[in-house]
Amino acid sequence: xxxxxxxxxxxxxxxxxxxxxxxxxxxxxxxxxxxxxxxxxxxxxxxxxxxxxxxxxxxxxxxxxxxxxxxxxxxxxxxxxxxxxxxxxxxxxxxxxxxxxxxxxxxxxxxxxxxxxxxxxxxxxxxxxxxxxxxxxxxxxxxxxxxxxxxxxxxxxxxxxxxxxxxxxxxxxxxxxxxxxxxxxxxxxxxxxxxxxxxxxxxxxxxxxxxxxxxxxxxxxxxxxxxxxxxxxxxxxxxxxxxxxxxxxxxxxxxxxxx
Numbered sequence: 001x002x003x004x005x006x007x008x009x010x011x012x013x014x015x016x017x018x019x020x021x022x023x024x025x026x027x028x029x030x031x032x033x034x035x036x037x038x039x040x041x042x043x044x045x046x047x048x049x050x051x052x053x054x055x056x057x058x059x060x061x062x063x064x065x066x067x068x069x070x071x072x073x074x075x076x077x078x079x080x081x082x083x084x085x086x087x088x089x090x091x092x093x094x095x096x097x098x099x100x101x102x103x104x105x106x107x108x109x110x111x112x113x114x115x116x117x118x119x120x121x122x123x124x125x126x127x128x129x130x131x132x133x134x135x136x137x138x139x140x141x142x143x144x145x146x147x148x149x150x151x152x153x154x155x156x157x158x159x160x161x162x163x164x165x166x167x168x169x170x171x172x173x174x175x176x177x178x179x180x181x182x183x184x185x186x187x188x189x190x191x192x193x194x195x196x197x198x199x200x201x202x203x204x205x206x207x208x209x210x211x212x213x214x215x216x217x218x219x220x221x222x223x224x225x226x227x228x229x230x231x232x233x234x235x236x237x238x239x240x241x242x243x244x245x246x247x248x249x250x251x252x253x254x255x256x257x258x259x
Contacts, residue, residue: 039086044198045257069236082172084150094228100221102153115222122154122217144187147177
């Protein structure tokens with residue numbers, strides 16, 4: 001009887017230790033991966049949906065990164081939200097990652113940066129027929145109404161320069177700003193050049209009727225992870241992106257989107 005009791009005790013202890021090991025080590029990474037909240041906006045050619053499927057430079061990079069880092073976050077799970085909503089969420093949800101996000105001094109401490117993805121050139125764009133010209137931001141605010149994307153890096157910089165809010169029409173999408181520009185509700189659009197011309201083409205408009213009036217912001221786009229996200233997850237994603245770049249896959253993806 002004592003012998004049987006000893007065997008039973010050993011059996012229970014063995015399985016308790018196994019369950020403890022699984023709880024501490026086996027479940028930690030999958031839970032982290034399953035709860036990863038990936039967010040983007042309709043911002044072609046970086047992120048957009050086509051026939052219900054996520055597409056774009058950043059989307060394809062993210063898909064390869066998660067696969068290589070063995071993080072279960074399929075691109076079909078990406079939430080396409082207005083930029084301002086995603087920008088707020090990535091600052092409060094420890095499992096959130098937002099992309100692509102312009103890296104600026106003002107944003108530096110807000111998130112963990114994974115990248116870079118690609119350079120960003122944000123400029124003032126107008127219809128050629130309007131014949132708008134200016135040499136300084138002061139001239140812009142004196143004469144024109146500027147359309148921006150809410151909480152975008154370009155808008156934040158414009159506001160920090162003291163531009164009055166009544167001179168800024170802030171909306172959640174490039175497409176909406178293009179329509180406002182066509183209707184004459186705004187004079188200029190302050191936007192990522194690549195995203196503007198890609199959206200313009202997808203909407204069926206003639207790009208030759210528009211021009212870059214003045215450059216404004218030149219920075220770099222990144223994947224932005226919540227500042228409290230597991231450092232190991234961030235490290236694995238950065239390592240995967242570095243590997244993708246070194247193998248030439250990033251160049252192939254950029255070429256696919258004519259970038």
